[in-house]
Amino acid sequence: MYAEAVTIDAILADGHRRARRSGATAVLAAAVILAAFVYSDALDPKRYRDALPTILTLFGDAVPPDFARWRSWGKPLLDTLAMSVVGTVLGGLTAIPLGALAARGSGPAWLRHPALLLLNTLRSIPGLIWGVLFVAAVGFGPLPGIFALAFHSTGMLGKFYAEILEHMDPAPGNALRSHGVSELGVLRFSVWPQIMPRLMDVTLYRWEHNVRAATTLGMVGCGGIGQEIVVALDQFEYREASALILVLLALVTAIGMLGAGLRVRLLERISS
Amino acid sequence: MIRLENVTVRRGQNEVLHHLSAEIPSASITAVVGRSGVGKSTLLGVLNGLIRPVSGQVSVAGMAAMTCPVSLREYRRRTATVFQEHALIDRLPAIDNVLLGLADRRHPLSPLPWSNDMRSQAAVALNEVGLLHRATARADRLSGGERQRVGVARALVRKPSLLLGDEPFASVDPALVGQIGDMLREQVARNGMTVVLVMHQIETALALSDKVIGLVNGEVAYDGPACEFDTEAQERIFSM
Numbered sequence: 001m002y003a004e005a006v007t008i009d010a011i012l013a014d015g016h017r018r019a020r021r022s023g024a025t026a027v028l029a030a031a032v033i034l035a036a037f038v039y040s041d042a043l044d045p046k047r048y049r050d051a052l053p054t055i056l057t058l059f060g061d062a063v064p065p066d067f068a069r070w071r072s073w074g075k076p077l078l079d080t081l082a083m084s085v086v087g088t089v090l091g092g093l094t095a096i097p098l099g100a101l102a103a104r105g106s107g108p109a110w111l112r113h114p115a116l117l118l119l120n121t122l123r124s125i126p127g128l129i130w131g132v133l134f135v136a137a138v139g140f141g142p143l144p145g146i147f148a149l150a151f152h153s154t155g156m157l158g159k160f161y162a163e164i165l166e167h168m169d170p171a172p173g174n175a176l177r178s179h180g181v182s183e184l185g186v187l188r189f190s191v192w193p194q195i196m197p198r199l200m201d202v203t204l205y206r207w208e209h210n211v212r213a214a215t216t217l218g219m220v221g222c223g224g225i226g227q228e229i230v231v232a233l234d235q236f237e238y239r240e241a242s243a244l245i246l247v248l249l250a251l252v253t254a255i256g257m258l259g260a261g262l263r264v265r266l267l268e269r270i271s272s
Numbered sequence: 273m274i275r276l277e278n279v280t281v282r283r284g285q286n287e288v289l290h291h292l293s294a295e296i297p298s299a300s301i302t303a304v305v306g307r308s309g310v311g312k313s314t315l316l317g318v319l320n321g322l323i324r325p326v327s328g329q330v331s332v333a334g335m336a337a338m339t340c341p342v343s344l345r346e347y348r349r350r351t352a353t354v355f356q357e358h359a360l361i362d363r364l365p366a367i368d369n370v371l372l373g374l375a376d377r378r379h380p381l382s383p384l385p386w387s388n389d390m391r392s393q394a395a396v397a398l399n400e401v402g403l404l405h406r407a408t409a410r411a412d413r414l415s416g417g418e419r420q421r422v423g424v425a426r427a428l429v430r431k432p433s434l435l436l437g438d439e440p441f442a443s444v445d446p447a448l449v450g451q452i453g454d455m456l457r458e459q460v461a462r463n464g465m466t467v468v469l470v471m472h473q474i475e476t477a478l479a480l481s482d483k484v485i486g487l488v489n490g491e492v493a494y495d496g497p498a499c500e501f502d503t504e505a506q507e508r509i510f511s512m
């Protein structure tokens with residue numbers, strides 16, 4: 001009896017302790033967020049005085065959008081699209097082995113931290129900086145863009161792939177092992193069917209992201225629609241720039257819908 | 273016959289089986305009984321090679337030592353296990369989960385789908401556990417009892433010479449338990465299949481098995497014919 005009472009006291013005390021701790025965490029988080037707002041002048045009304053008129057002027061200069069040169073936009077659009085596809089595929093292919101090494105329990109333990117560090121480095125360096133680096137290395141055009149997307153995507157996808165692998169259920173694989181199936185067989189018959197839909201899901205999602213990223217890469221010399229926009233802005237052709245931005249918006253939306261549709265189908269097909 | 277000699281197993285910090293010795297006769301049904309946590313699942317893990325004892329050995333009549341990878345693989349190919357937690361792939365349909373029981377008969381790199389012959393074998397196995405009508409349902413849409421029967425079908429499709437079942441009937445209807453039990457009995461008589469079933473329901477265990485191994489805290493507390501398992505033995509094994 002006595003032992004039981006002590007246990008319950010301990011359980012209640014533990015509950016209180018955890019409630020106090022999460023309360024303190026919430027207060028601390030709120031303080032940090034507020035400090036960030038103040039520090040960045042985001043709460044300073046003086047900074048906003050001239051903003052509205054400027055924005056209105058810019059907007060006035062940019063309407064109506066000017067689609068006159070639409071014929072010459074096909075190639076840059078295609079460049080951007082191709083850049084995003086190739087960059088995603090290369091990034092995904094590199095991310096598979098790196099993600100496997102970075103996942104707990106699927107590679108040699110001593111390689112896990114180096115792999116994580118490499119992935120972390122790849123994705124900590126912003127895509128634009130990768131773009132500048134590769135433009136310097138291989139010259140202008142979509143090629144440096146492809147490498148920039150691939151490097152950054154490897155860092156991102158490798159992390160996701162590793163998490164997918166870690167969340168995989170090992171039990172079916174063990175069942176196969178107990179039936180004399182080789183490790184390659186476990187990979188094929190248990191690991192692959194479990195992770196494949198999720199792998200495709202995050203990769204398609206990354207592709208959608210890369211279409212947008214490919215556009216910004218155009219601004220540092222990687223060609224494509226982004227470069228067209230920069231050129232139009234540089235020449236104060238705001239109406240052409242706004243037309244290009246609308247085209248880009250349509251492209252990104254269309255790809256987003258296509259990607260979302262594919263992902264839903266992918267997750268459902270396996271299910272039926 | 274499978275012989276366990278002085279088998280000691282550690283899991284994490286704890287020693288779970290202590291110098292356990294027992295024999296499992298061929299072409300018969302052995303029930304492993306005992307309270308929760310005494311090491312029944314661990315014993316099955318030793319028998320299918322997923323758990324390696326720290327000492328002692330497992331030997332199979334007519335086979336080289338289990339420590340030899342070739343004979344371990346050969347032994348495993350003749351073995352089928354029904355897992356307590358089912359060990360199904362949630363997003364695959366029931367029939368595909370049953371087909372996984374035949375994975376050792378396919379080349380891992382073969383791009384071909386499962387053959388029609390394998391598919392029909394899987395369908396037959398699903399029918400044997402009364403689940404043919406759920407063949408195309410995703411495993412995670414099945415009830416606990418249905419999942420368990422998929423696990424049983426995945427083992428049966430292998431036509432194993434050693435069938436290991438970890439509480440395979442825990443949430444299966446009694447009528448169906450009787451039916452599957454009859455089928456197992458028939459395979460034992462006809463094909464000489466050896467069966468080891470972990471069961472916590474002692475009545476089912478006694479009705480189905482020839483021999484009973486009762487465990488208490490990782491040690492054998494009863495080892496004898498099912499017909500001699502009396503209330504005294506029951507008290508020894510199941511009392512608190």
Ligand SMILES: Nc1ncnc2c1ncn2[C@@H]1O[C@H](COP(=O)(O)OP(=O)(O)O)[C@@H](O)[C@H]1O
Nearest residue numbers: 283284285288307308309310311312313314315
């Ligand atoms: N993976 C594990 N790590 C550490 N201890 C475990 C593990 N699995 C089981 N155990 C412990 O081993 C003992 C026997 O477990 P188990 O064989 O599953 O028992 P049973 O099947 O008879 O209920 C239990 O005390 C359990 O807590």
Ligand SMILES: [Mg+2]
Nearest residue numbers: 312313356438
């Ligand atoms: Mg168990």
